Each structure stands twice: as structure tokens, then as C-alpha cells.
Amino acid sequence: MKVRILGFELKLEAPGLELQAFLTHLHNVSGQDFDSQVMAIVEQDGYWVGVLLTIKDVHKYAQLKKDRQSFKVSVRDLEEGVSIVDVNFFLIHPKTGRGLYEYYHHSASVNVFCALLNGIHRDLKASMGIVKQGALKYAILVKPENIVEFVERLQAVKSIEVEQVTYTFNESTFKPVANVADRVVQRAVFRKPSKRTNAKDAVLAFVKKGNLRSATITGIDPVGRKETFKLLNDYDSFGEYDYDDFIGSVSLDAADFDKTIRESSNIKSLIEIAKTEPVKQLLEAPAK
Helix, strand or coil, X not given: CEEEEEEEEEEECCCCCCHHHHHHHHHHCCCCECCCEEEEEEEECCEEEEEEEEEXXXXXXXEEEEECCEEXXXXXXXXXXXXXXXXXXXXXXXXXXXXXXXXXXXXXXXXXXXXXXXXXXXXXXXXXXXXXXXXXXXXXXXXXXXXXXXXXXXXXXXXXXXXXXXXXXXXXXXXXXXXXXXXXXXXXXXXXXXXXXXXXXXXXXXXXXXXXXXXXXXXXXXXXXXXXXXXCCCCCCCCEEEHHHHHHCCCCCHHHHHHHHHCCHHXXXXXXXXXXXXXHHHHHCCCC
């Protein structure tokens, strides 16, 4: 099993709530249990770095043991007070809100992580008296070769905004504007649930043709959450490695989360990747 490093982007729109203040608040609530999810974050080497722990509500596990040409499956009980946990490390640039996230199959997705942050952001706004204004918007940053994979796993598509490499605008009244524009962007929104399901096939066919300079697609993920991702044409893979190498180096202690996160070899690897081009440029580039 592979651990993939995915990119994401956070954008705060609430008046009077800056990104740095929100990240500081996340540090203040580090270690709290949010419905079987525990998040901790700390500043390190010019970034905010941290870990998301997802505690599994299971008390038994199955194991398979091979014996020559056969195998046996048996069930074991977990020790008292022991839980199975998924571990996802992350990094956030304090100025742009762009970051890196370590993900492996069946662990908490980037979308689940961002949804947790959105809930914390909503509670913080309420405590500040900001009830309706300004959402926390987030998106997964996707390479061109992966965009079809991301669209395919959506239940439905809510909207798509694209800029094509070569573009001809059909409306004659807009042609004078399009001819002198630096960028021409087209957006399609699907409000009715029935249209969202049908739109997925149409969007899939469209993105498979390629020829996109940029794209932002919003849909519904497999468990019913809203999910947004952005196409990036200019960056290579953020990296991947074996799960055994990843999990074998995990060592965390809630009694001193800050210290054990800073000393984590997983975090050190993320920081090294973040400081290496072209990822460094990606994280520092202002959101469009």
C-alpha cells in the first residue's frame, strides 16, 4: 500500500478572521476529541504542521496467516484501552493556506480533514459573533493525469469552472471582450440533484479530452460530503512512499503533542518536500 502526498488549499472569507488567527486557534484546540477525530498542530520551520488521528470504534481485528499453499483467518481481541487509529500528517503554508497531506487507502481523506477544519472554523466564527458571513472554502489540488480519477469517484457534480488552452466564445456580443481578455473562464452549475448525476458523465467526457489550462470542480464525495478540487498543470507528483515505511516511523505522545510532532520524521519529510521546487512554488503561489 502506498502513502500519497496530496495538495490542498484553504481560503477564509469571514471578515475579521485572518488565516494566521485561525491556525493559532487550531493550535489552541489541539488534542481535543472531535467525534473520534483528534487533531494537533504546531508551528515549525515557517509552516504550520500537524497530525490528524481517526480513532476506529472496533474491539476486534482479523488476521490472515499463510501456511504453504493455504492460509488461515483468525480473529483477535484488542487489549483493554487500545484502539486502532489512522494517522495523517499535514503541512500548511501560513500565508497562502496551501498545504500537503499524507493519505493512504481507508484513512481520512483530504476532504474529511478539511470538513473537520470547517466545523472548527464555524464554531470559532460563532464565538466571534460572525454567524452567516464568510465561509471556509477548501479544495484539493489535482494534477491533470489524476483529474479523471477524482471525477469518477464523485457521486454527482454540482459545478464546473474551466479555462481551456484554446478557447472560442460563441456569443458575438462577447467576442470583443474575449479578444482582449487575459483569461476567459466558463462556469456551469447544476442545482437539481437529478441534473447533478447526469452532469457527472458529461463532465467526465469533457475532462477526458484534456486541453484545460485550469479547472475547478465541485461535487459530492462517496459519503455525501461536498468536495472541491482544482486542476494544476504546472506541478509534478508531490510524492509517495510505502505504508510500512510511513507507519513504522510514527511516534506521538498526547502528553506533549508539540514536541513529538516537531520531532516526527514524517513531519520532517513533509517540510523537506515543501521546501523543494516545484512544490515550494506551489505552496507560496497566491490563490487565484
